[in-house]
Amino acid sequence: xxxxxxxxxxxxxxxGDESLQYLNTELKNYxxxxxxxxxxxxxxxxxxxxEIVDILKENGKNxxxxxxxxxxxxxxxxxxxVKIARENNVDLILAVGGGxxxxxxxxxxxxxxxxxxxxxxxxxxxxxxxxxIVPVGCVLTMAGTGxxxxxxxxxxxxxxxxxxxxxxxxxxxxxxxxxNPKYTMTLPKYQMCAGIYDIMNHxxxxxxxxxxxxxxxxxxxxxxxxxxxxxxxxxxxxNNYEARSNIMWTAxxxxxxxxxxxxxxxxxxxxxxxxxxxxxxxxxxxxxxxVSLPYYRYIMKYGxxxxxxxxxxxxxxxxxxxxxxxxxxxxxxxxESWMNELGLVMNISDLGATADMIEGIADGTIIMTGxxxxxxxxxxxxxxxxxxx
Amino acid sequence: xxxxxxxxxxxxxxxGDESLQYLNTELKNYxxxxxxxxxxxxxxxxxxxxEIVDILKENGKNxxxxxxxxxxxxxxxxxxxVKIARENNVDLILAVGGGxxxxxxxxxxxxxxxxxxxxxxxxxxxxxxxxxIVPVGCVLTMAGTGxxxxxxxxxxxxxxxxxxxxxxxxxxxxxxxxxNPKYTMTLPKYQMCAGIYDIMNHxxxxxxxxxxxxxxxxxxxxxxxxxxxxxxxxxxxxNNYEARSNIMWTAxxxxxxxxxxxxxxxxxxxxxxxxxxxxxxxxxxxxxxxVSLPYYRYIMKYGxxxxxxxxxxxxxxxxxxxxxxxxxxxxxxxxESWMNELGLVMNISDLGATADMIEGIADGTIIMTGxxxxxxxxxxxxxxxxxxx
Numbered sequence: 001x002x003x004x005x006x007x008x009x010x011x012x013x014x015x016g017d018e019s020l021q022y023l024n025t026e027l028k029n030y031x032x033x034x035x036x037x038x039x040x041x042x043x044x045x046x047x048x049x050x051e052i053v054d055i056l057k058e059n060g061k062n063x064x065x066x067x068x069x070x071x072x073x074x075x076x077x078x079x080x081x082v083k084i085a086r087e088n089n090v091d092l093i094l095a096v097g098g099g100x101x102x103x104x105x106x107x108x109x110x111x112x113x114x115x116x117x118x119x120x121x122x123x124x125x126x127x128x129x130x131x132x133i134v135p136v137g138c139v140l141t142m143a144g145t146g147x148x149x150x151x152x153x154x155x156x157x158x159x160x161x162x163x164x165x166x167x168x169x170x171x172x173x174x175x176x177x178x179x180n181p182k183y184t185m186t187l188p189k190y191q192m193c194a195g196i197y198d199i200m201n202h203x204x205x206x207x208x209x210x211x212x213x214x215x216x217x218x219x220x221x222x223x224x225x226x227x228x229x230x231x232x233x234x235x236x237x238x239n240n241y242e243a244r245s246n247i248m249w250t251a252x253x254x255x256x257x258x259x260x261x262x263x264x265x266x267x268x269x270x271x272x273x274x275x276x277x278x279x280x281x282x283x284x285x286x287x288x289x290x291v292s293l294p295y296y297r298y299i300m301k302y303g304x305x306x307x308x309x310x311x312x313x314x315x316x317x318x319x320x321x322x323x324x325x326x327x328x329x330x331x332x333x334x335x336e337s338w339m340n341e342l343g344l345v346m347n348i349s350d351l352g353a354t355a356d357m358i359e360g361i362a363d364g365t366i367i368m369t370g371x372x373x374x375x376x377x378x379x380x381x382x383x384x385x386x387x388x389x
Numbered sequence: 390x391x392x393x394x395x396x397x398x399x400x401x402x403x404x405g406d407e408s409l410q411y412l413n414t415e416l417k418n419y420x421x422x423x424x425x426x427x428x429x430x431x432x433x434x435x436x437x438x439x440e441i442v443d444i445l446k447e448n449g450k451n452x453x454x455x456x457x458x459x460x461x462x463x464x465x466x467x468x469x470x471v472k473i474a475r476e477n478n479v480d481l482i483l484a485v486g487g488g489x490x491x492x493x494x495x496x497x498x499x500x501x502x503x504x505x506x507x508x509x510x511x512x513x514x515x516x517x518x519x520x521x522i523v524p525v526g527c528v529l530t531m532a533g534t535g536x537x538x539x540x541x542x543x544x545x546x547x548x549x550x551x552x553x554x555x556x557x558x559x560x561x562x563x564x565x566x567x568x569n570p571k572y573t574m575t576l577p578k579y580q581m582c583a584g585i586y587d588i589m590n591h592x593x594x595x596x597x598x599x600x601x602x603x604x605x606x607x608x609x610x611x612x613x614x615x616x617x618x619x620x621x622x623x624x625x626x627x628n629n630y631e632a633r634s635n636i637m638w639t640a641x642x643x644x645x646x647x648x649x650x651x652x653x654x655x656x657x658x659x660x661x662x663x664x665x666x667x668x669x670x671x672x673x674x675x676x677x678x679x680v681s682l683p684y685y686r687y688i689m690k691y692g693x694x695x696x697x698x699x700x701x702x703x704x705x706x707x708x709x710x711x712x713x714x715x716x717x718x719x720x721x722x723x724x725e726s727w728m729n730e731l732g733l734v735m736n737i738s739d740l741g742a743t744a745d746m747i748e749g750i751a752d753g754t755i756i757m758t759g760x761x762x763x764x765x766x767x768x769x770x771x772x773x774x775x776x777x778x
Contacts (some may be wrong), residue, residue, distance in 0.1 A: 002570075002634040004405030009398070015650070016393030181391075212631060215615040215638045222611035226604040241599060245391040249604045249650070261404070261638070 002262035004212055009256055012176040014330060015249065017241070019178045020051065026137060026176045027059040031091030034061045035084065039069045039097045043141065046186050052096055052139065064088040065110075069097065072156040072163060072281055073104035075119045081108040085134065093366040095138045095174075096213065098195075099145025099284070102138050103165075106153040106172055109134040123155055123164045129172065138177040143184050143248040144285060145193025146179035146202060146255030161364055163278040165270070179252065189238060193342040194285030196247060198226060201269055201288045202254040207310070208296075208303055209370050210263045217306075220259045220312045226250050228314070228338060235342055244337045244356045266371030269295055272383065275364035282351035289344035290351055293336055294386035298379070300328050303372030307331060309355045349389035358384045391603055391651035394589075398645055400538045401565040404638065406630070408567045409440065415526060415565045416448040420480030423450045426494045426610040427485045428458045428746060430532065435575050437545040441485060441528065449599030451520035453477040455497075458486065461552060462493040464508045470497040471507065474523065484527045487584075488534025488673070491527050495542040498561060503609065506517040512544055512553045527566040532573050532637040533584025533674060535591060535644030542727055543567075545667060550753055552667040554659070566668055568641065570634040581627060583674030583733040585620045585636060590658055590677045594698070597692055598759050599652045606695075609648045610702045615639050617703070617727060624731055658684055662770065664753035671740035672692065678733035679740055682725055683775035687768070689717050692761030696720060738778035747773045 014022040025035075034056055043049040056063050066084050069077065085093070085108055095105035110129040111118035121127050138148045146152070151168035177335070184192070207220040221358045227250045233243035253259070272295060273287035300307045308324050311317035311331025336346075345351055353361065362380045375383070403411040416423075423445055432438040445452050458466065474482070474497055479725050484494035499518040500507035510516050527537045535541070540557035573581070594608040616639045622632035642648070661684060662676035669676070689696045697713050700706035700720025708716045725735075734740055742750065752771045764772070 002404065002631075002638055004407045006401065006403055006411075008401040012395065012397040014395055015391065018393045022395075054649075145626035213618070214631070215635045215642070218615040219608060219642075220611075222607035222609075223604070226607040229602070230604075242391075245651075246604045249391055253604070253608075254409070262634075270463070 005261050007257065007261060009149060009173065010169045010170055010175070011173045011256075013149065013179060014176065017180055017181045017182050019180050020055070022176075023052070023055050023139070023178060024059060027056070027061065027092075029175075030135060032060065032062050032091055033064060033087065033091045033219060033261050035064045035066055035090040035093045037066045037069060037081070037095045037101055037108075039067070039101050040386065041067065042186065043096055046183070048096065048139070048141070048183060064090060069089065069104045071100050071103045071152075071283065072277060073107070075102050075155060075157045078104065078107050078111065078118055078155055079096070082111045085112040085237075086187070090134055093134055093136045095136060096141065098140070098142030099147040102140070102147035102174065103145070103153040103155070104337045105136045105138070106147070106151065106168065106174075109153055110168060110172055119155065119157060122166045122244055123157070126166060129168065133171055135175045136369045138174045139183075140177060140179050140248070141183040142187055142191065142195055143244075143251040144198035146199075146251050147333070148174060148179065149252045151254040154256070154274070158278070161278045161360065163274040164366075165274070166329075169298075175317060179248055181241060181248045184244055185239055189235070189343070191283065192234065192238060193344055194289075196227060196234075196284045196285070196342060197252070197289045197339065197344050198229050198285035199247070199254045201249045201292060203259060205267045205269060206260045206263050206265050208299075208306055208372065209266045211263070214262045214310070217309075223250050223254050223259065224314050227254075227387045231342060264370035267368045268371050271366045271368055272380070274350060275361045276348050276353055279357050279361055279366055280348075280352040286345040286351060287348070289339055289385065290346060290348045291387045293332065293346070294383045296332055298386075299353075299371065299373045300332065303327075304328055306372075347389040348384070353388070355388060394650050396646065396650060398538065398562065399559055399564070400562045400645075402538065402568060402641065403565065404568045406569055406571050408569050409444070409528065411565075412441070412444050412528070412567060413448060416445070416450065416481075418564075419524060421449065421451050422453060422478055422480045424453045424455055424477065424479040424482045425485065426455045426458060426470070426482060426490055426497075430488070431575065432485055435572070437485065437528070437530070437572060439678070441483070442660060447651035448603065453479060458490045458493045460672065461488050461543075461666060462489050462496070463545060464546045465572040467493065467496050467500065467544055471500045474501040479523055482523055482525045484525060484528065487529070487531030488536040491525075491529070491534070491536035491563065492542040492544070494525045494527070495536070495557065495563075496541065496544055498525050499557060499561055507742070508544065508546060510565065511555045512546070512551075515555060518557065522560055524564045527563045528572075529566055529568050529637070530572040531576055531580065531584055532633075535588075537568065538641045538645040541644070543663070547667070550667045550749065552663040554663070555757075568637055570630060570637045573633055573637060578624070578627060578732070580672065582620075582622065582733055583672045583678075585616060585674070585731060586621075586638045586678045586728065586733050588616050588636070588643045589673035590666040590674075590681060592648060594638055594656045595649045595652050595654050595659060597688075597761065598655045598697055601651070602698070603651045605648045605651050606698075612639050612643050613703050616643075618687055620731060653759035656757045657760055657764065658753045658754045660757055661769070664750045665737050665740060665742055667740040668746050668750055669737075669751055675740060676737070678728060679735060679737045680772065680776045681777055682721060682735070683772045685721055687764045687772055687775075688760065689721065690714075693717055695761075736778040737773070737776045742777070744777060
């Protein structure tokens with residue numbers, strides 16, 4: 001049953017290889033001081049940095065730079081960004097990069113005019129913003145996280161070994177996002193494939209929950225089939241614009257609240273992966289890939305009808321003459337083959353995790369209750385051990 | 390290829406059997422004068438009228454009534470509504486009803502502060518609004534048109550025998566819509582099934598266009614499968630809340646611009662059906678049903694790969710050992726069986742159209758160019774003749 005819910009997504013998307021021009025349109029809606037947020041400088045190599053600075057200058061903006069956002073943005077970096085934004089009385093935060101840069105920009109946006117410590121307020125006490133929120137716009141250079149059209153913002157605390165996501169409401173979602181599939185083509189294949197798996201897993205986290213077959217399940221299957229088909233083209237031909245554009249579009253819809261409607265949602269793969277990430281600082285999508293199959297094979301029996309449906313509808317498993325368990329298992333095997341095709345990291349050892357970290361990773365794993373099985377600590381340890389090489 | 394496009398849908402949806410309470414939340418955002426728009430009075434019988442009037446009064450609103458909106462709202466009614474809205478300095482138009490009431494409310498909203506004749510400006514010259522637009526909110530009582538989350542507004546001119554839709558931009562979309570599946574349960578089965586086919590055809594109009602297989606095609610298939618599955622439950626058990634909620638949710642997503650992204654879109658079934666509607670004043674969804682199969686069977690050969698995909702992915706036609714033409718034809722046969730299951734009107738004679746109207750209906754049919762075949766007048770006449778009993 002779909003139940004009671006609200007749906008509102010105010011983010012305006014400009015999609016396509018000519019979409020950057022709409023930055024001019026959007027800039028007119030905001031004040032003079034723009035904080036330009038980016039990562040390690042790949043946008044300087046690609047020329048995108050210069051293009052954006054030119055547009056900002058043509059529109060008479062004062063540019064405040066905040067660069068060096070790392071793949072897993074840290075509490076220290078967040079505090080630094082908040083300080084820069086405050087000192088420069090920032091009117092708009094323009095995130096140019098992938099999910100980390102977008103996430104970080106949103107975390108800054110809710111902290112600039114907030115007197116509390118952001119980590120304590122948003123990531124420990126999970127409070128909602130009660131202060132003025134600085135508007136955020138995105139120019140996306142990597143497809144995967146969906147951060148361009150949602151309120152999510154994951155921050156890592158290395159001191160406490162915690163990587164935690166806060167999903168804020170529609171008032172924190174980017175006001176606009178510019179999605180040019182060509183910008184994603186400069187990405188190394190490893191990062192592209194990690195992003196593809198991130199998309200796939202976002203959908204799985206929502207799909208593998210709840211009891212009814214509702215519209216969200218059908219849309220989830222559509223998005224999975226689309227990203228699987230496009231990934232099989234892009235892995236061999238990364239410059240295939242059509243494939244890259246379908247991947248980029250699917251990423252936005254995989255995690256903008258739509259396919260969560262009517263679902264309790266799981267998110268245990270993300271909880272496990274994020275805890276692995278806090279210990280290894282590994283690429284987000286690869287941490288998800290490394291724990292996925294041990295997790296899904298463990299919970300399969302608790303959600304057998306859905307895993308069977310997944311096998312038939314997403315992976316075209318022929319159900320004739322097979323038990324439900326066999327059909328479901330074949331679906332997960334088909335997913336494993338596809339993951340291997342993409343060259344995903346299939347165990348946490350290859351990400352730097354070792355047996356002596358397992359207890360700590362388990363303690364850092366937040367236990368969610370919306371999936372088919374609420375895990376206990378022993379089960380988490382079992383799944384993590386099965387994720388070692 | 391997805392191409393270049395914008396996506397922005399600002400409509401806030403409140404979904405579920407407890408959603409009416411959020412009218413209180415929304416009313417706080419608007420001024421005192423609320424124009425309450427509804428149709429023939431079924432909302433008085435159901436008690437919804439009283440509930441809404443109570444909420445409006447509790448929120449201190451002045452209520453201006455505009456009732457009697459007919460299933461195919463006319464130019465005369467539009468002009469009357471504009472006059473009422475002007476005289477009462479209306480701050481919010483609250484549409485309580487189905488697609489006709491929502492469409493009509495949007496047509497009024499862009500005309501209140503406009504000096505031109507609305508029919509001439511929006512339906513003949515197809516201009517965009519260049520005046521203040523009165524905000525519209527909806528409480529939906531019928532699922533089908535998608536009007537609750539888009540900028541569309543169809544108006545009928547009986548004098549000139551024209552039924553024309555103008556799809557306005559995101560500034561005309563309802564600010565909020567309240568979707569309670571229980572409100573749709575009071576509808577007669579004929580109307581429920583007409584709405585279901587309207588949903589199905591909205592998706593087909595977008596799906597049967599363009600050359601690539603992109604994300605929108607996958608999402609379209611998902612929405613079609615969802616509405617087909619739910620309709621098969623609802624036709625025998627109209628009070629099945631789960632089925633009615635999936636139908637209502639699918640209706641919104643079938644026509645809120647999402648599945649049109651990357652597609653040229655067709656809309657010829659709507660053009661044919663609307664012209665039939667201008668002559669017969671028949672229920673919208675039934676006019677679409679009555680012309681659909683003659684149209685699709687005629688254009689099938691021009692878009693064979695997509696009709697084949699439709700057969701396999703939507704109707705589970707087994708393609709083994711069959712030609713593409715056979716597979717595609719089996720898909721349309723499966724759709725025909727489903728339409729018969731729902732008791733849809735399968736020819737225009739049963740809607741009151743006669744052979745002597747064919748030339749006039751053909752002349753009133755707007756020819757679109759986004760589908761697989763741009764029809765000429767002879768082809769339109771052929772399809773209409775094939776649609777007679």
